[in-house]
Amino acid sequence: MFGSTNSTKSAICRHASLLLTWLSVLDAREQQLAKGLITELSPKYLQAKQVGRERKKLTGAIERDMFACPPRPDSFKCAVAAFTAVY
Numbered sequence: 001m002f003g004s005t006n007s008t009k010s011a012i013c014r015h016a017s018l019l020l021t022w023l024s025v026l027d028a029r030e031q032q033l034a035k036g037l038i039t040e041l042s043p044k045y046l047q048a049k050q051v052g053r054e055r056k057k058l059t060g061a062i063e064r065d066m067f068a069c070p071p072r073p074d075s076f077k078c079a080v081a082a083f084t085a086v087y
Contacts, residue, residue: 019038 019034022034
């Protein structure tokens, strides 16, 4: 669903090549700053993607029907009727 390791690597390579192309346009000082930011933020970005995948798997496993829900007026009337019928 999220792709194999090879497709992830190829996507990263594509993004890296686009970034390096953009870096060739910038002057030397801005290049150093941009390269520093890329090397600093890339691991955080990849880690955030992995956490997102894990959370999606966890939330997909939750059974929504098992959550408590507020009583509806119809079910309350039935409960009152059943209670008064017993006593």
